[in-house]
Amino acid sequence: MLLAKFDGDVVQAIQALKESGPEPNPELLGSADGLLADLGNCRSYCEECRPPLPFPFARATRQVKDVLTILFPEHAGAVNTTTQENELAVSNKAPERFLAMEKVWLGSSGAPRLFNGLWQVSSPSWGSGSAQSQEAALLHAVEHGLTATDMADHYGDAELIYGDFRSKLAPEIRSTTYAATKWCIFSPVPEPITTTFVLNAVRERCRRLRGRVDLLQFHWYDYEDKAYLNVLAELVRITKSHPELVSAIGLCNFDSEHVEESCKYLIAETGSVGIVSNQIQFSLVDARPLRKMTRYFDMILSWGTWKEFQALLESLSTTAHKHGVSLTNVATRWVLQQPAVGAVIVGTRLGISDHVAENLKVFEFELDDSDMYNINRIALGSSRQKVTTLFDKLGDCGNEYRKMH
Numbered sequence: 112m113l114l115a116k117f118d119g120d121v122v123q124a125i126q127a128l129k130e131s132g133p134e135p136n137p138e139l140l141g142s143a144d145g146l147l148a149d150l151g152n153c154r155s156y157c158e159e160c161r162p163p164l165p166f167p168f169a170r171a172t173r174q175v176k177d178v179l180t181i182l183f184p185e186h187a188g189a190v191n192t193t194t195q196e197n198e199l200a201v202s203n204k205a206p207e208r209f210l211a212m213e214k215v216w217l218g219s220s221g222a223p224r225l226f227n228g229l230w231q232v233s234s235p236s237w238g239s240g241s242a243q244s245q246e247a248a249l250l251h252a253v254e255h256g257l258t259a260t261d262m263a264d265h266y267g268d269a270e271l272i273y274g275d276f277r278s279k280l281a282p283e284i285r286s287t288t289y290a291a292t293k294w295c296i297f298s299p300v301p302e303p304i305t306t307t308f309v310l311n312a313v314r315e316r317c318r319r320l321r322g323r324v325d326l327l328q329f330h331w332y333d334y335e336d337k338a339y340l341n342v343l344a345e346l347v348r349i350t351k352s353h354p355e356l357v358s359a360i361g362l363c364n365f366d367s368e369h370v371e372e373s374c375k376y377l378i379a380e381t382g383s384v385g386i387v388s389n390q391i392q393f394s395l396v397d398a399r400p401l402r403k404m405t406r407y408f409d410m411i412l413s414w415g416t417w418k419e420f421q422a423l424l425e426s427l428s429t430t431a432h433k434h435g436v437s438l439t440n441v442a443t444r445w446v447l448q449q450p451a452v453g454a455v456i457v458g459t460r461l462g463i464s465d466h467v468a469e470n471l472k473v474f475e476f477e478l479d480d481s482d483m484y485n486i487n488r489i490a491l492g493s494s495r496q497k498v499t500t501l502f503d504k505l506g507d508c509g510n511e512y513r514k515m516h
């Protein structure tokens with residue numbers, strides 16, 4: 112566990128290095144190369160032990176290779192980024208479980224309505240799974256039909272973990288998986304926007320995922336800077352010109368006004384809407400999407416009082432008891448039953464905790480009108496006043512993320 116923690120700490124430190132965009136000077140190259148060599152020595156030691164020991168720093172090694180590839184592309188040939196891998200053995204029940212899964216259509220692909228969310232791997236404060244345990248957790252999810260996964264460029268090594276995992280799947284299983292990631296722009300970009308600039312960003316996601324992106328979700332820092340419309344148009348064109356790189360484009364944390372602006376612009380520029388989704392926060396204590404389109408403790412206090420939250424939990428618990436499911440299932444099912452919702456993303460601490468079997472129960476029951484009435488009365492307020500209040504406090508969906516940067 113201590114070694115897995117160290118592994119996760121190295122991943123996070125290297126992620127911080129990547130995001131700080133350092134000058135790629137010889138000193139940095141020397142340090143990164145030195146760290147890689149030390150990790151390689153440790154791997155050799157583990158392999159030479161009898162019996163061999165599992166190598167505990169596979170995630171750190173992969174992350175160091177990744178930063179070397181990003182900062183010193185001319186040096187990339189010397190860094191062996193892919194290793195010879197055995198195909199993963201997958202339960203023969205996996206294809207039928209995938210077929211039985213409730214799906215949402217995102218462009219031309221159907222994905223399960225429950226995604227594995229990988230934000231949780233972005234920090235060791237959630238616990239650090241080893242590369243082996245993370246791979247086993249992803250395999251377990253895929254074997255049970257949870258084949259869709261949500262990641263982002265800045266979720267630590269999430270794309271690298273998933274890319275390695277997916278590349279070890281037999282083609283018939285791989286074709287059931289759905290890789291959703293994000294390109295998040297948090298500051299101004301060089302203008303004018305060129306096809307090369309956007310294509311390079313798409314290629315970077317594909318490099319880390321070792322293959323195609325099924326859904327690329329785009330986050331933009333400031334609606335005042337209209338360059339985002341050109342980026343979106345380029346992205347949509349790339350789905351047509353390079354379908355081997357990216358299949359569909361989605362938005363991330365866009366508010367209703369700018370979803371509309373994007374759609375209108377894309378229709379005018381490309382002849383179709385071109386975007387298939389908008390990923391936003393939507394839960395029993397953040398139902399702003401019901402108002403227009405439309406963290407946790409703070410979110411509860413923005414929504415209501417602690418006492419009201421306890422009343423909500425009690426109501427959920429009663430409903431859960433009635434259906435013989437868990438309280439979490441009821442909360443997830445409530446979101447799934449909202450007409451505008453395609454899929455729900457459930458955060459997944461790979462290799463640390465496992466809720467696959469329990470979360471799959473959301474597809475085994477439905478909330479009826481009286482369940483919805485009882486929950487809505489508390490979650491939204493008797494005349495939906497809680498949604499209005501939250502909207503007035505926080506603004507439309509995604510506003511909280513733009514205020515951060």
Ligand SMILES: NC(=O)c1ccc[n+]([C@@H]2O[C@H](COP(=O)([O-])OP(=O)(O)OC[C@H]3O[C@@H](n4cnc5c(N)ncnc54)[C@H](OP(=O)(O)O)[C@@H]3O)[C@@H](O)[C@H]2O)c1
Nearest residue numbers: 228229230231261390439456457458459460464466469470
């Ligand atoms: N677009 C954005 O800006 C944005 C923002 C936030 C999140 N996201 C995406 O959405 C995903 C989920 O959101 P989130 O990070 O807020 O996490 P979340 O889904 O609200 O919470 C994840 C945690 O819920 C617990 N859990 C899951 N299933 C459970 C069950 N059946 N019973 C009890 N507990 C259960 C697990 O806790 P334990 O591990 O402790 O058991 C898990 O770690 C993220 O991973 C990310 O992909 C996107």
